Amino acid sequence: MSTETIVIIEDDSAIRSVLNIALKGAGYTIVKEAESGDEGLKLVNELKPSLILLDLMLPGIDGFTVCSKIRENPETASIPIIMLTARSDENDIIRGLECGADDYITKPFSRQVLLARIRAVLRRPQSRKTDATIEFDGLSINDETHKVVLKGKTLDLTGSEYRVLSLLLSRPERVYTRSQIIDLTQDPDKAVTDRAVDVQIVGLRRKLGSWANHIETIRGVGYRFQP
Numbered sequence: 200m201s202t203e204t205i206v207i208i209e210d211d212s213a214i215r216s217v218l219n220i221a222l223k224g225a226g227y228t229i230v231k232e233a234e235s236g237d238e239g240l241k242l243v244n245e246l247k248p249s250l251i252l253l254d255l256m257l258p259g260i261d262g263f264t265v266c267s268k269i270r271e272n273p274e275t276a277s278i279p280i281i282m283l284t285a286r287s288d289e290n291d292i293i294r295g296l297e298c299g300a301d302d303y304i305t306k307p308f309s310r311q312v313l314l315a316r317i318r319a320v321l322r323r324p325q326s327r328k329t330d331a332t333i334e335f336d337g338l339s340i341n342d343e344t345h346k347v348v349l350k351g352k353t354l355d356l357t358g359s360e361y362r363v364l365s366l367l368l369s370r371p372e373r374v375y376t377r378s379q380i381i382d383l384t385q386d387p388d389k390a391v392t393d394r395a396v397d398v399q400i401v402g403l404r405r406k407l408g409s410w411a412n413h414i415e416t417i418r419g420v421g422y423r424f425q426p
Contacts, residue, residue: 203249203321204229208239208265209283210257214306218252221310227317236260240268243275250321255284255295263298270299279320283308289419296374296420319372333368335426338410340365349410359384360403363396367414367424376421396421 205227209215215232222230231246233239236257243251251269255262262282269275282295285306292303301320304313332341337350345361347354356364362384366375375383377393385395400422404411415425 202229203227204231204246205250205252205317206231206233206239206242206246206248207252208233208236208242208257208262209252209254210234211254214254214283218313221313222317225314225317234258236262236265239265243269243278244272247275248278250317251278251280253280253282253300255282255291263294266295266298266300281316281320293376293378293420296376297379301373322372333365335368336410336413338407340368349407354406356406357399357402359399360406363399364403367422371424371426374417374421374423380421 205222207215207218207230209218209232212234215234219230219232231242231248233242236259239251239253239257240260242248253262253265257265260268262284266280266282269278269280276299279301280299281302281304282300283304283306284291284295295303302316304316332339334340339348340346340361342365345358347356347361347364363380366380366384377396380396381393400414400416404414407414413425415423417423
């Protein structure tokens, strides 16, 4: 039996019922529901849940806006969000991820896939963070000294490579689109293309060797750190 609180924001009562039954059947006993974006935001702000299942097409404010508002609030910014929607267009997926969603599942979806995605998002990565240092699988990265050490050897990364690596490690399993990586790691006064991000990832993988298997390419979208 799980102690996590999960909030479902979905306007279709039949889908809410199916989700509720699936979650409780899997041991998630604390499940709360909202049928509109405004009601969902209020519930999230009150409960600070462990996970949010968020539909895109909602009455009132839509799911994209709900997601953005959750991320803008420091008290809810780190809550994992899985978007649920019938819209499977690649641009919608990218937009959802850029709003701050951690994952995106298109309807109809199987119960097994949904629960697997939920477990993946809730799973605590086997990494350790102390002060400004993140350590995982023999790699240590320090945001104060900008020093990266892999199995005792200091790596010579460019400034851009370091910032991309630090960003990916800061949110395990979170998918970052290429445009997000540009916005969050590159000099705003310089024109940087999506291709430049791919080149930086190639450089990182070459320097990281086999450890780079933890950097996963999400085709057509971007990259993530997979513990």
